[in-house]
Amino acid sequence: MGDDRLFALQRRERVMDELRRHGAVRVRDLARILEVSELTVRRDIAALAARGLLTRVHGGATLPTELDPATPAVPSRRPRTAATAFTIGMVVPSLDFYWPPIVSGARASAAALGVHIQLRGSSYDQAEDRRQISRLIAAQQVQGLLLAPNLEGEGADELIDWIGNLPVPTILVERQTPDWTPTPRQLEWVRSDHALGLETAVRHLHEHGHRRMGLVLSKGSPTSAHLSVGWQRACADLGLPAEFVVRESVALDVPGHREIISRILERCRHHRTTALIVHSDPDAISIAQYLAEQGLSIPGDIAMVSYDDEVAQLAEPAMTAVRPSKSRVGRVAVEMMVARLVEGKRRPPQRVLILPELVIRNSSVNSTGQLWSAATGDAAPYT
Amino acid sequence: MGDDRLFALQRRERVMDELRRHGAVRVRDLARILEVSELTVRRDIAALAARGLLTRVHGGATLPTELDPATPAVPSRRPRTAATAFTIGMVVPSLDFYWPPIVSGARASAAALGVHIQLRGSSYDQAEDRRQISRLIAAQQVQGLLLAPNLEGEGADELIDWIGNLPVPTILVERQTPDWTPTPRQLEWVRSDHALGLETAVRHLHEHGHRRMGLVLSKGSPTSAHLSVGWQRACADLGLPAEFVVRESVALDVPGHREIISRILERCRHHRTTALIVHSDPDAISIAQYLAEQGLSIPGDIAMVSYDDEVAQLAEPAMTAVRPSKSRVGRVAVEMMVARLVEGKRRPPQRVLILPELVIRNSSVNSTGQLWSAATGDAAPYT
């Protein structure tokens, strides 16, 4: 095709381009610029308007607007279900550990917004992640994907690239990409700010006089990396030694957990450590139980803060814990996806951090302090 | 006849905008501002009133009210979630530079959600920030605050602490605190990811073969710090020299801008620089103009990318630009605040990054590339 005329589709793309640049376009101007008749331009505009990409006005078109007289004045009752009832695919690495609150938050939000969720469990394995995602795509049933693939190890970059080129929009959940991704659009994500959560714990203990702390991390959890970052940052800021880190699971069901805990306490004595931050409630409870057996008091001899707050309140004494709001992560993920599906490419990519809360109970400050803290808790700035 | 008159729909948007800004409008004033007859304004107002977007009154119109005699007593009106009609205070450092799109995004979102916005202009000065914020608090009229204080220089930490202890919830807009803040709750914020935006520009130029680039930053803009971060990061990742950075404003209204530009081009020649990224469209346009005068072609001799995309499309050639969606920042800020006000303390703090888009025009790749880009644009993952 030797002539420089554009294909219809290209021309419409240019119309949208002009529109985005100027906010409004005039049929007459477009006809001149594109070197086609005004009627053709009108037909283009009509086609684009039919897809809701712009709003027709007498003489041209503007960016889509609520004032569009073509859309019914009062959508009145249900702006919800009318929205073509989206189905969102969700692939999480585990269905019985860490993820249930996230999934349930997502489900609740989906129900409220009138969309469906197709859930797939994967393992913490990239090949399995891909298989599950491919199946969802192949079924042609989902308009968007919430993913939590394994991004550690070798194939991470390639996997990110693959995800970014899937034919439906994707949002990563509890995962973070490098800032810049080589994908057509920058990937979106929503995750808990675990680093900040851990920092909050360290500073809480620091405020109550502790100067030597230890950190016990669950082995093999993707959360550990973030916790480690927060630990380093907090210790650096506060001028604390950051070397006391143990990477061992010590929950009651781990064989040999008593020996590991015993070694940890050995280190505590040696370093004069007065506080421990423990990832995962079961591990914290296990340590608390061992301490009790040894006749050591919490928080008198050792203060403890647990990270996760699933069952921390069941410990004896009730355990101060950092609580990342997992259900909120699921909820925000669904809300973001619905917004993306409704608004399409007009919506710029977003990335959201959900900040964990510190729930102060009795394992970190003695109960008089607890009372005080509860009192001021109620007097917090707003309700 | 370059008809610069607005379309009817745009005019009506302006009417709604004025209305949101002032709470009420007069037919006479609108006719003068919009440069149409009063009759036309009346017709617009009548049309908007018919959709329930405003209430007609003798002489003009006001925001919709239940007292509107035109509306029947049937409560089948819009989704007036405003059972409690929140008022949100907003303090921005400037009312005529950078901030108007953010404010207007916030206003539109507020109107959609049925809340009011009280706007205060400050300067880029902490004392003035405090005064404006204090006034809003003292008036007892606002239930929440969107703030963009100056957090550079001495008193930043103290100011953050002060803000965190205000008696109403606050959200920072286009500002970021240190990760951890010593406030009762961690501060929330929403901001453009300018660093990522700049990184996108660098990588775009890198993809098209440029290996030596320069960065021109507006002097004294709070955005510059972020841009500098993105520049360092991108150059480090790509293995490019990162030393060519100029911190001078070179817009046409800066005295001596020609000398500065001339020195910049001198450096370009010396370093064999083939691409420039320029913060702020006016500065980029100014440089483009100078290049044209010198007989240098864009992008042939020097490729250019502008940062901000306010007027980049008006340059000759139309300028490739990074566009941070400012209106979206305002919109998300209001949505976050309303969510916070509705949900109270149950809602964990959130922090949101809005990612800028790269708008590829003709100053960075030659126009054959444009055709290609338009064609593949249609094949984008989703619509």
Add this chain to the structure above:
DNA sequence: AACCAAACGTTCAACTTCGAACACAGGGAG
């Protein structure tokens, strides 16, 4: 209560834009 100026609505006219009908060109399938 009477009055007046401003605001409003109706009607008509000038002008612009829209779209239906028909004609024509070009590429792909049979």
Add this chain to the structure above:
DNA sequence: CTCCCTGTGTTCGAAGTTGAACGTTTGGTT
């Protein structure tokens, strides 16, 4: 090669938009 479909252009009556003129209503003032 022909047929057919899609996309495009021209013409012309229909429909939409705006503003001037003028009579009517409204809100406030004397």
